[in-house]
Structures are given as C-alpha cells and as structure tokens.
Amino acid sequence: xxxxxxxxxxxxxxxxxxxxxxxxxxxxxxxxxxxxxxxxxxxxxxxxxxxxxxxxxxxxxxxxxxxxxxxxxxxxxxxxxxxxxxxxxxxxxxxxxxxxxxxxxxxxxxxxxxxxxxxxxxxxxxxxxxxxxxxxxxxxxxxxxxxxxxxxxxxxxxxxxxxxxxxxxxxxxxxxxxxxxxxxxxxxxxxxxxxxxxxxxxxxxxxxxxxxxxxxxxxxxxxxxxxxxxxxxxxxxxxxxxxxxxxxxxxxxxxxxxxxxxxxxxxxxxxxxxxxx
Amino acid sequence: xxxxxxxxxxxxxxxxxxxxxxxxxxxxxxxxxxxxxxxxxxxxxxxxxxxxxxxxxxxxxxxxxxxxxxxxxxxxxxxxxxxxxxxxxxxxxxxxxxxxxxxxxxxxxxxxxxxxxxxxxxxxxxxxxxxxxxxxxxxxxxxxxxxxxxxxxxxxxxxxxxxxxxxxxxxxxxxxxxxxxxxxxxxxxxxxxxxxxxxxxxxxxxxxxxxxxxxxxxxxxxxxxxxxxxxxxxxxxxxxxxxxxxxxxxxxxxxxxxxxxxxxxxxxxxxxxxxxxxxxxxxxxxxxxxxxxxxxxxxxxxxxxxxxxxxxxxxxxxxxxxxxxxxxxxxxxxxxxxxxxxxxxxxxxxxxxxxxxxxxxxxxxxxxxxxxxxxxxxxxxxxxxxxxxxxxxxxxxxxxxxxxxxxxxxxxxxxxxxxxxxxxxxxxxxxxxxxxxxxxxxxxxxxxxxxxx
Numbered sequence: 001x002x003x004x005x006x007x008x009x010x011x012x013x014x015x016x017x018x019x020x021x022x023x024x025x026x027x028x029x030x031x032x033x034x035x036x037x038x039x040x041x042x043x044x045x046x047x048x049x050x051x052x053x054x055x056x057x058x059x060x061x062x063x064x065x066x067x068x069x070x071x072x073x074x075x076x077x078x079x080x081x082x083x084x085x086x087x088x089x090x091x092x093x094x095x096x097x098x099x100x101x102x103x104x105x106x107x108x109x110x111x112x113x114x115x116x117x118x119x120x121x122x123x124x125x126x127x128x129x130x131x132x133x134x135x136x137x138x139x140x141x142x143x144x145x146x147x148x149x150x151x152x153x154x155x156x157x158x159x160x161x162x163x164x165x166x167x168x169x170x171x172x173x174x175x176x177x178x179x180x181x182x183x184x185x186x187x188x189x190x191x192x193x194x195x196x197x198x199x200x201x202x203x204x205x206x207x208x209x210x211x212x213x214x215x216x217x218x219x220x221x222x223x224x225x226x227x228x229x230x231x232x233x234x235x236x237x238x239x240x241x242x243x244x245x246x247x248x249x250x251x252x253x254x255x256x257x258x259x260x261x262x263x264x265x266x267x268x269x270x271x272x273x274x275x276x277x
Numbered sequence: 278x279x280x281x282x283x284x285x286x287x288x289x290x291x292x293x294x295x296x297x298x299x300x301x302x303x304x305x306x307x308x309x310x311x312x313x314x315x316x317x318x319x320x321x322x323x324x325x326x327x328x329x330x331x332x333x334x335x336x337x338x339x340x341x342x343x344x345x346x347x348x349x350x351x352x353x354x355x356x357x358x359x360x361x362x363x364x365x366x367x368x369x370x371x372x373x374x375x376x377x378x379x380x381x382x383x384x385x386x387x388x389x390x391x392x393x394x395x396x397x398x399x400x401x402x403x404x405x406x407x408x409x410x411x412x413x414x415x416x417x418x419x420x421x422x423x424x425x426x427x428x429x430x431x432x433x434x435x436x437x438x439x440x441x442x443x444x445x446x447x448x449x450x451x452x453x454x455x456x457x458x459x460x461x462x463x464x465x466x467x468x469x470x471x472x473x474x475x476x477x478x479x480x481x482x483x484x485x486x487x488x489x490x491x492x493x494x495x496x497x498x499x500x501x502x503x504x505x506x507x508x509x510x511x512x513x514x515x516x517x518x519x520x521x522x523x524x525x526x527x528x529x530x531x532x533x534x535x536x537x538x539x540x541x542x543x544x545x546x547x548x549x550x551x552x553x554x555x556x557x558x559x560x561x562x563x564x565x566x567x568x569x570x571x572x573x574x575x576x577x578x579x580x581x582x583x584x585x586x587x588x589x590x591x592x593x594x595x596x597x598x599x600x601x602x603x604x605x606x607x608x609x610x611x612x613x614x615x616x617x618x619x620x621x622x623x624x625x626x627x628x629x630x631x632x633x634x635x636x637x638x639x640x641x642x643x644x645x646x647x648x649x650x651x652x653x654x655x656x657x658x659x660x661x662x663x664x665x666x667x668x669x670x671x672x673x674x675x676x677x678x679x680x681x682x683x684x685x686x687x688x689x690x691x692x693x694x695x696x697x698x699x700x701x702x703x704x705x706x707x708x709x710x711x712x713x714x715x716x717x718x719x720x721x722x723x724x725x726x727x728x729x730x
Binding site for chain 2: 036037039040041043119122123126127130135210211214215218219220227230231233234235236237239
C-alpha cells in the first residue's frame with residue numbers, strides 16, 4: 001500500500017516533535033553544565049547563549065572523591081552484573097526445563113517477593129548482612145544486588161528459555177552432553193537478545209543504586225557514585241551546574257553499555273531455521 | 278525426529294559469545310588479582326600497634342555540613358580537637374541530607390551499627406529518640422555546665438519526656454529579604470515591622486511577596502504574622518486555635534492575597550526562581566529565606582551580583598506573637614556508640630564558644646550564649662547576619678514530637694485546599710485541627726525505648 005506524501009509528512013512531523021520533546025530536557029541539562037554558580041536553574045534565553053566550557057566537569061571530577069567513587073561503582077556494578085546474569089539465567093533454566101514438586105507454587109512465592117518495596121526490606125537486609133559480618137564491604141553489596149535480582153531476572157528470562165525448541169537439547173544429549181552443556185551451549189547463546197537487554201537493565205539499576213549503598217557502606221573510601229552525586233546537593237541549595245555535570249559523567253558508562261548491547265535488541269529469531277521438519 | 282542445523286549448531290562455538298564470556302572472566306580475574314597486589318603481609322600499617330603508642334580510640338561522626346562549613350570543620354575544628362585529645366581520633370563522614378539518609382540511619386541503628394556521634398536536624402531528634410536509638414546526654418559529667426550556656430528553649434527541642442537526647446549545635450531562622458531598589462522606591466526608609474503594612478505597599482504597586490511554599494517552614498511565618506494560631510502553649514491541642522476565628526481570618530487573607538497576585542502567584546506551580554528574582558527583577562519586593570541564601574551565594578566562585586548592595590535583610594515582619602520557625606542541628610550520641618566517653622568529650626568540644634565562633638565563620642549561628650554574644654559584638658550587627666540574629670529572638674520553637682512530620686503534612690494539605698479555594702476555609706481548618714488533635718491524642722511513645730546512660 002502506498003502512503004501519500006501528506007500522510008508521510010504528518011507521521012514524520014509527529015515523530016520529530018516527539019523526539020524533540022524527549023530530547024529537550026536532556027539538552028537543557030547538558031547546556032546547564034556550562035554555567036558556573038548555578039544555585040537556580042538558568043532561564044531558557046540564557047541557556048541557548050552559553051559558551052560551552054568544561055569548568056564544572058573539571059570541578060566535579062576533582063571534588064568529593066569523585067574519581068574514587070566512579071571506580072568503586074565500576075567494580076561493584078561489573079561484578080553484580082556478571083553475577084546477576086549468571087545466577088538469574090541458571091534459575092530461569094531450572095524453572096523452564098526441570099519439573100520438580102511445587103514448581104509453580106515456588107514460582108508464585110518468588111513473584112510475591114517482587115511486590116515488596118525495597119525500603120521495607122532494608123532493615124532485615126541490614127541485620128542479615130551484619131550477621132554475616134559483611135557490613136561496610138562490597139561482598140555485602142554484591143550479596144544483596146545479586147540475590148535480590150535473581151527473581152526479577154528469572155522472571156524475565158524464563159519466557160525466553162521456554163521458547164527454545166526441545167530438539168536442540170536432544171542434539172546435545174545425542175552428542176553425550178549433560179544439563180550443564182545444554183545450558184552453556186544452547187540456552188545462553190540462544191537467548192543473547194534477552195541477556196543483552198537484561199545486562200543493560202542490571203547495569204543501570206546497580207549503577208544508580210543509592211539507598212542500600214548508603215546504608216551498608218560506612219567508609220568514605222568505599223562509597224559508590226550515586227552517593228558522590230548527591231553530595232553535590234546541599235541541604236539548602238543545589239548547584240545545578242555541578243550536579244548535572246556529575247550526572248553526565250555518570251551517564252557515560254550507561255550509554256556505552258547500551259551501545260555495546262543495543263544490537264542484541266533487534267537480533268530476534270536466533271533459533272529460526274534451527275530445527276528442520 | 279527433527280535435528281538441529283544452521284545457526285543453533287554454529288552457536289556451539291560462537292566466537293562472539295566466547296569473547297564476551299572471556300571479558301567477564303577477565304573482569305573477575307582482575308578483581309581477584311587486585312586483592313593480591315599488596316607488597317607485604319601488613320595491609321594497613323597505621324592500624325598496627327607500636328610499643329610507644331598511646332591507645333587511640335576512633336570516634337565516628339556523621340554530619341551534613343555544606344562545602345564551606347565542612348572546610349572549617351575538617352581543617353580547623355577536628356585538628357584542634359585531636360591535638361588537645363591525643364587519645365581520640367575523629368573520623369568525620371559527610372552525608373547528604375535527605376529522607377534516604379534518615380532511613381539509612383534508622384536501619385543502621387536498628388542493628389546497633391551506628392556512628393558514635395551524629396549531627397541531626399532538630400526535627401529528626403524526637404523520632405530517633407522515640408525509637409530508643411539515642412543516648413540521653415543529661416547524665417554525662419559537665420552536662421549542666423553546657424546546658425546552662427545553651428538555654429532552656431533550645432534544649433527543649435531535644436527533650437523527650439524528661440530526658441535530653443541532643444545538644445543544639447547551631448540554629449537558624451528565616452528573615453525577610455527585600456529588593457533594595459523597590460523598597461526605596463516605595464518610600465519606606467526601613468523595612469516595615471508589620472506584614473500588613475508590607476502587604477499594603479505591595480498591593481498598591483502590584484508587587485509580589487515571595488512566599489515559597491505551603492509547608493509550615495514556608496507559610497507559617499505569614500500565617501502567624503496575620504494573626505493565625507497553631508495550638509495551645511503546650512501543643513496539647515489545636516482545636517480552638519488552628520480553627521479559631523483569628524486563624525480562619527488569617528487563612529482567608531492569605532488565600533485572597535494569593536488570588537490578587539500579591540502573595541507569590543506561582544506558589545502552586547513551583548514558586549518560581551525567587552533567589553534570582555529578588556535582586557534581578559522589578560516585581561518581587563520581599564522573599565523569606567535562611568542565612569544560607571547569603572552564605573551560599575556570596576561564596577560561589579563568580580557571584581552573579583552584589584547581593585549586599587541589591588538586597589536588604591531584616592527580621593520577618595509580624596503582627597502576631599510568633600515569627601518564623603527556629604531550625605538547626607544538634608549533636609546526638611547513638612545508643613550503640615562504641616566509645617561513649619570519648620564521644621561525649623567531642624560533643625563538649627563542639628559546644629565550646631571557641632569552636633562555635635569558628636563555625637560562625639561559615640554562617641552557622643552559635644547556640645552557646647557566650648559565642649552568640651561574641652558574634653553580635655564582633656561586627657555581625659553590621660552584616661546580613663544581624664537580621665537573622667534578631668529574628669531568632671521572636672522565632673517559633675517547634676514542640677519535640679516524634680510524629681511532627683504528620684502534623685506538618687496535615688497543615689500543608691489544609692493550606693493547599695485553602696489556596697486552591699475549593700471549599701470553605703473554616704471547614705478545612707476544622708478538619709485539619711481534628712486530624713492533628715487525633716495524632717496528638719495518641720501515645721507519644723517518647724520514652725518507650727529510652728533509658729539512662
């Protein structure tokens with residue numbers, strides 16, 4: 001069917017306006033980072049006449065131990081992401097392929113735990129972490145980040161795993177492989193689009209996590225990036241130029257991770273044509 | 278039987294997947310390797326005891342000082358304390374002040390894993406004390422001496438039941454900040470003492486009075502100044518006060534001033550940029566703000582304007598009995614503090630007039646009577662600080678109630694309804710008063726978990 005030129009123009013106009021609407025706050029934020037001493041937000045007429053400079057970026061990079069916290073966040077988030085993906089995938093594999101008594105009941109209990117707001121969990125989590133002697137350590141953070149993500153990740157991956165044809169498993173069994181081989185060589189590669197998407201979600205969620213890190217980490221040297229960003233927010237005033245510059249720096253790894261994995265979003269149909277007959 | 282072919286088979290040895298797996302492994306290996314990077318067996322030499330060492334106890338202090346305040350605290354106050362007390366080391370940890378910080382502190386306190394000393398907002402103390410998380414300070418040696426210099430009204434803010442859980446470290450209140458050019462153009466030689474006079478000036482010239490919001494901290498000064506009342510003197514009930522004739526009249530006046538455009542017309546949609554408009558524009562005659570307005574804007578790297586020339590600060594004009602609310606922070610000791618005697622030594626050090634005078638350099642108004650007198654005598658009366666120092670004398674002291682935030686919320690909701698003008702003001706205040714009185718009637722739980730030192 002041919003779309004008329006008028007129709008096409010209207011569609012593109014709507015798309016363009018929509019894109020501009022979404023982009024405008026982001027552009028405003030970037031332009032605000034070029035202002036110095038901004039305890040109030042600059043007005044639109046000022047914003048579009050500012051001369052770009054990196055003074056705020058330089059200040060925040062050298063203030064409030066920003067670089068240390070940035071590297072701390074890289075370590076915490078990398079390990080949490082790998083651990084969460086791996087454990088989430090293993091759990092999803094178990095739930096999608098192995099029959100066991102009370103499977104659906106356990107699954108529903110798992111889902112129930114997702115409905116509890118994180119802030120309610122904070123005291124029991126802290127008491128448990130303290131009991132394990134992991135307060136003020138990254139191991140404590142990893143334990144909660146990885147274990148806390150298992151249910152959500154499993155829920156996300158289970159559907160993908162169930163759509164993978166059983167026949168692919170049988171090919172491994174014929175070649176003498178076991179359950180681990182099936183998981184590693186069939187399920188993981190076949191669900192790369194889902195894993196890529198999940199990796200971005202986990203990275204972003206952990207990278208931006210503030211509350212647990214604030215509660216668990218006592219030493220300034222071990223703090224993560226969201227704590228550093230909020231340190232720019234004084235009790236009575238916010239230096240918007242600095243806080244936006246800090247947020248822009250913090251956003252870079254998320255953008256990089258997105259660029260690395262975004263191809264996986266559109267790569268659907270991994271197993272199409274994988275089974276004959 | 279079907280057989281796997283094509284992509285699925287290739288996936289067995291997918292180079293792309295292997296590369297990603299290898300990357301993950303590399304990250305993990307690097308992390309483990311980092312742990313093995315130490316040269317010697319001793320990880321932290323500074324923590325190893327020596328024969329000639331005086332045993333050092335580390336007191337952990339959490340605070341929310343701003344940049345300038347923190348600079349004086351860490352570079353001057355703490356080194357001086359450690360020099361005078363060689364057996365005590367202070368580990369100061371700066372935090373950002375928000376609701377998550379409060380929740381994190383409560384979570385840590387519940388598991389007895391708290392810092393030793395915390396600088397807490399006055400308004401937070403009743404809640405922490407009612408949960409049994411704070412150590413009463415009134416039994417420690419020398420307390421009476423410190424308390425005598427602090428004054429009973431401020432101590433009252435930290436008193437739950439008959440125990441005192443914090444020592445007020447610094448205080449503040451709001452003052453009226455005027456656009457100097459507009460004030461002079463109005464023919465007023467001095468900022469008026471009465472809000473009604475100010476309202477007449479603003480109404481006549483179509484200027485704006487910059488109330489910044491509807492929470493108690495923001496709107497109560499105007500409500501009080503127009504004759505409104507909140508409660509009986511002991512804050513046992515609000516019926517007959519918050520919904521009394523004077524209060525209904527005050528609330529109606531505020532709402533009508535808002536509709537006229539005299540009281541910040543942007544109040545319900547973000548309040549606008551009062552910090553800039555007060556000196557830059559030609560519409561906002563007055564706004565109310567704390568001393569940080571000057572201490573922050575005068576200390577930025579390249580100030581946009583000479584605030585001391587463009588604005589005038591004066592105590593908030595009032596025709597009522599009370600002025601703006603007294604705010605500030607106290608030092609508290611946590612119930613689970615590891616070194617209580619040392620923590621107390623530090624608290625006492627912070628209450629000294631010398632220390633408070635140092636911190637006054639960053640705009641923190643002292644609570645110690647001697648330091649306050651020295652601040653007034655030392656030239657503060659010629660600066661913007663004078664308005665705040667004078668304003669505190671008539672300020673309103675909030676009662677130390679663990680559920681104060683609920684009362685504040687009821688008040689704010691009532692004000693919202695009044696300013697939206699959807700219902701009768703008297704009905705709204707009657708409902709708010711009844712709701713607040715229900716909160717007040719419930720057991721305060723003030724000393725349920727509290728004990729003696």
